Amino acid sequence: MRIKIEKIVHGGYGLAYHDGGVLLIPFTVPGDTIDAVCAERGNPRFCWIKKIVEPSKYRIEPKCPNFTVCGGCDFQNIDYIYELEVKKGILIEDLKRLGGIDIGCIEDIDLIYAGDQFYRNNVQFKTDGEGKVGFFMKKSTQVVHIPEGGCLLVDEKINEFVLDILDGVDFKRGGFRVRSNRKGEVFKKGVPGFRDDRYCYYDCRDFDFRVDIDGFFQINNFLYEKWLDRVIEYIEPCEDDFVADLFSGIGFITIPVANYVRKVLGMEINGTAVKNALYNAQVNGVDNCIFKRVDVNRGFYVKEKPNKIVLDPPRAGISEQLIKEIVELEPEYVVYVSCDTSTYARDVGILYKYGMKIDKITLIDMFPRTSHIEVISRLVFI
Numbered sequence: 531m532r533i534k535i536e537k538i539v540h541g542g543y544g545l546a547y548h549d550g551g552v553l554l555i556p557f558t559v560p561g562d563t564i565d566a567v568c569a570e571r572g573n574p575r576f577c578w579i580k581k582i583v584e585p586s587k588y589r590i591e592p593k594c595p596n597f598t599v600c601g602g603c604d605f606q607n608i609d610y611i612y613e614l615e616v617k618k619g620i621l622i623e624d625l626k627r628l629g630g631i632d633i634g635c636i637e638d639i640d641l642i643y644a645g646d647q648f649y650r651n652n653v654q655f656k657t658d659g660e661g662k663v664g665f666f667m668k669k670s671t672q673v674v675h676i677p678e679g680g681c682l683l684v685d686e687k688i689n690e691f692v693l694d695i696l697d698g699v700d701f702k703r704g705g706f707r708v709r710s711n712r713k714g715e716v717f718k719k720g721v722p723g724f725r726d727d728r729y730c731y732y733d734c735r736d737f738d739f740r741v742d743i744d745g746f747f748q749i750n751n752f753l754y755e756k757w758l759d760r761v762i763e764y765i766e767p768c769e770d771d772f773v774a775d776l777f778s779g780i781g782f783i784t785i786p787v788a789n790y791v792r793k794v795l796g797m798e799i800n801g802t803a804v805k806n807a808l809y810n811a812q813v814n815g816v817d818n819c820i821f822k823r824v825d826v827n828r829g830f831y832v833k834e835k836p837n838k839i840v841l842d843p844p845r846a847g848i849s850e851q852l853i854k855e856i857v858e859l860e861p862e863y864v865v866y867v868s869c870d871t872s873t874y875a876r877d878v879g880i881l882y883k884y885g886m887k888i889d890k891i892t893l894i895d896m897f898p899r900t901s902h903i904e905v906i907s908r909l910v911f912i
């Protein structure tokens with residue numbers, strides 16, 4: 531059937547209407563007219579491109595030969611500046627549809643972005659035991675071998691390391707991890723013939739951070755400092771503040787913020803991350819932050835009320851119990867950072883019901899060429 535792509539929605543699918551039903555088609559661009567092959571039923575119905583009849587003016591030639599086969603990218607075929615608008619559109623729509631919130635138009639969302647290539651500092655490579663080293667196909671466990679020049683999303687030092695060892699190493703079925711930092715150092719785990727690194731090290735502003743080789747750190751080498759700058763700007767730290775940093779990881783927000791305020795309390799479920807956070811605070815000479823190992827979604831107990839709260843949860847977002855507890859503390863600001871617009875919209879929708887509203891919002895494109903969206907926002911009581 532012949533259809534026209536109206537827009538891109540959550541997950542990176544192009545959306546079209548047909549006979550009153552919704553069709554979702556991967557790897558399409560708004561404005562494309564295509565002939566599509568569609569699943570028999572479903573609403574939405576999933577379809578695939580059979581032929582591009584009239585390409586969108588925003589369509590570009592993908593630079594990666596593996597695009598559409600490899601599961602890593604969704605948007606190699608879209609002009610990058612337009613991709614940013616697409617992402618803003620998804621954020622606005624998710625807030626409306628899942629949170630019942632109208633934040634206005636795309637101009638009302640601040641935007642931070644850098645290059646769209648070679649940004650990833652942490653990569654889990656997959657191996658099939660038959661010579662392929664790369665990434666899984668979309669919704670499959672089949673391995674797609676990395677292209678000749680390396681992966682376009684991956685830091686060049688990681689590409690160099692992997693391309694160098696491709697011929698000499700006997701990879702069993704499974705995988706290995708390679709990470710890099712802005713100094714060009716490479717860290718690895720699970721590469722046959724190489725010693726595993728236990729930690730990797732990053733720097734930001736004037737701070738040094740130790741992270742477990744499998745531990746969480748912001749993955750965009752070009753943007754993580756700007757990300758932190760924006761988070762701190764939204765906190766507006768003052769000398770007397772007591773800030774609670776929930777989902778604090780290795781203290782990437784906690785430690786720099788402590789420099790501006792009276793006290794910061796970091797709360798984190800992962801014991802190894804807490805250990806590294808304590809180590810990081812000590813190494814950086816910061817003594818006014820405390821770290822607690824706690825599942826904040828089950829609630830947290832504080833003797834003293836924090837006047838500002840930062841939330842940077844994983845994709846699942848936060849629990850209703852946590853939202854209630856935050857609201858009861860009546861903080862001046864809640865800085866909510868999210869890497870998933872659907873759970874973000876759900877949670878913010880609930881915060882609105884308790885009388886809060888978005889005061890400032892930024893889309894920071896930490897994951898170019900993929901459909902993942904990172905939001906930094908500040909909520910206040912009306």
Ligand SMILES: C[S@@+](CC[C@H](N)C(=O)[O-])C[C@H]1O[C@@H](n2cnc3c(N)ncnc32)[C@H](O)[C@@H]1O
Nearest residue numbers: 777778779782798799800825826827842843844
């Ligand atoms: C997106 S990361 C953010 C970490 C940190 N803010 C940073 O920028 O490096 C989310 C963190 O939340 C932690 N986490 C996940 N579920 C949690 C929970 N229920 N309670 C506390 N921490 C949790 C994860 O272990 C992870 O360190």
